[in-house]
Amino acid sequence: MSERSDMNSHGPVLDVSLLDIRCGKDASTAFAPGILSVAAGQSLGFVVDPSIQHPGPSLAYLAKVPAGKTAANWDGSGAVWFKVWEQGPTALNSNGGNWPSSGLKTLNFTIPKATPSGDYLARIEHIGLHAASQKNGAQFYLSCGQVTVTGGGSGTPGPLVSFPGAYSATDPGILIQIYYPVPTSYTIPGPKVWTG
Structure with a gap:
């Protein structure tokens, strides 16, 4: 996959109202030239470097490229993003919970079989919640890539949601104390997953 570049930092986005929440810092102007082909119903993965080190959920979104644009020149603006995968905690405890993505170097998700064929931006995201007890404390690690879905x-x-716009800094899954008192539940931010 051709990943959109983050030339300035591997650091997180902290403010969900900024354009950086869409594809990462400066990624809306740092387009990559290539595109990866993936069949609907198949798995797509993003390599994480370094591995995921903070407790929190992982999510994946797709956005279909509109007519007259290509994945290489479209910025992903508008209410065009739909969630195709999310992964929350398997348990909540005073250690911050058990999160399946902890320590992973690759995040994989499946393109729903009913996804229409065409060019898309794929958006992967991990939200670090270790400092999320204060506003703008949650850390958003994210990136986008360019894919062509075949056999859709x-x-x-x-x-469909927009970035920015899909999240609020005070959403219960973004502004949360995960250590003490231990939460009794966790709500993953954003819309419901579209499974096709």
């Missing part, structure tokens, strides 16, 4: 279906993906 006739589904209608949704709900």
Whole structure:
């Protein structure tokens, strides 16, 4: 996959109202030239460097490139993003919880079989919650890549959201104390997952 560049930092985005929340710092102007082909119903992965080190959820979104644009020149603006995968905690405890993505160097998710064929931006995200007890304390590690979905279906993906716009700094899954008192539940930010 051709990943959009983050030339300045591997650091997180902290403010969900900034354009950086879409694809990472400066990624809306740092387009990559290539595109990866992936069949609907197949797995797509992003390499994480370094490995995921903070407790928190992982999520994946797709956005279909509009007519007249290509994945290489479209910035992903508008209410066009739909969530295709999320991974929350398997347990909550005073150590910050058990998160399946902890320590991983690759995040993989499946392109729903009903996804229409065409060019898309794929957005991967991990939200570090270790400092999320204060506003703008959650850390968003994210990136986008360019893919062509082949062999797709006739589904209608949704709900559709925009970045920025999908999240609020005070959403319960973003502004949260995960250590003490131990939360009794966790709500992953964003819309419901579209499974096709």
